[in-house]
Amino acid sequence: MTADPSSADFRATMSSFCTGVVAIAAVVDGRPVGMTCQSFISLSLDPPLIAFAPARTSSTYPVLRQARRFAISVLAEDQGDVALALASKGTDKFATVPWHPLASGTPVIDGCLAWIDCTFETEYDAGDHLLVVGRVHELGHLPDGEPLTYYRSSFNSVGGRQSPLSS
Ligand SMILES: Cc1cc2nc3c(=O)[nH]c(=O)nc-3n(C[C@H](O)[C@H](O)[C@H](O)COP(=O)(O)O)c2cc1C
Numbered sequence: 001m002t003a004d005p006s007s008a009d010f011r012a013t014m015s016s017f018c019t020g021v022v023a024i025a026a027v028v029d030g031r032p033v034g035m036t037c038q039s040f041i042s043l044s045l046d047p048p049l050i051a052f053a054p055a056r057t058s059s060t061y062p063v064l065r066q067a068r069r070f071a072i073s074v075l076a077e078d079q080g081d082v083a084l085a086l087a088s089k090g091t092d093k094f095a096t097v098p099w100h101p102l103a104s105g106t107p108v109i110d111g112c113l114a115w116i117d118c119t120f121e122t123e124y125d126a127g128d129h130l131l132v133v134g135r136v137h138e139l140g141h142l143p144d145g146e147p148l149t150y151y152r153s154s155f156n157s158v159g160g161r162q163s164p165l166s167s
Pocket of ligand 1 (some may be wrong): 021034035036037038039040053055057058059060061062083084086087088089091150
């Protein structure tokens, strides 16, 4: 056990917690903007709320925040390339990422397993991250499909196939 953990210990230990991977996206000035997140949780049923945690250093989140609404896309096991594209620092992250708008206009990634259309509700300070709470307005999911998962710095599927981020 380590008291007062270093960043490296903290990261290494937390990487044992397996998560799904989502894309968080909005349309700002007519263009889709978005980022990949693993820090996504279902927060409340009544009212329906979700939360995620963007880093304070994120250059995408302040742009995303200019929109009133945003969409969460839960990525499928074959969407590691989408996760990498939306985690890049490029200006046009969506150049290779096909998407479609929901009725509200928020962008959802084609082929994702589930989508959740939200408005920004509250934002809390959380150290070097923010904790952002969103109110859910519309959602849907495919009846079948396997999720992309993130575990020990690699993408995986529930079936156990592993694909390191560097490949
Ligand atoms: C699997 C995965 C999960 C990520 N989860 C988060 C997250 O929860 N919060 C966050 O701020 N960034 C997360 N990132 C990083 C951002 O997607 C990425 O650094 C960022 O969008 C690109 O930088 P920018 O925001 O400055 O454009 C994750 C990246 C990957 C590949």
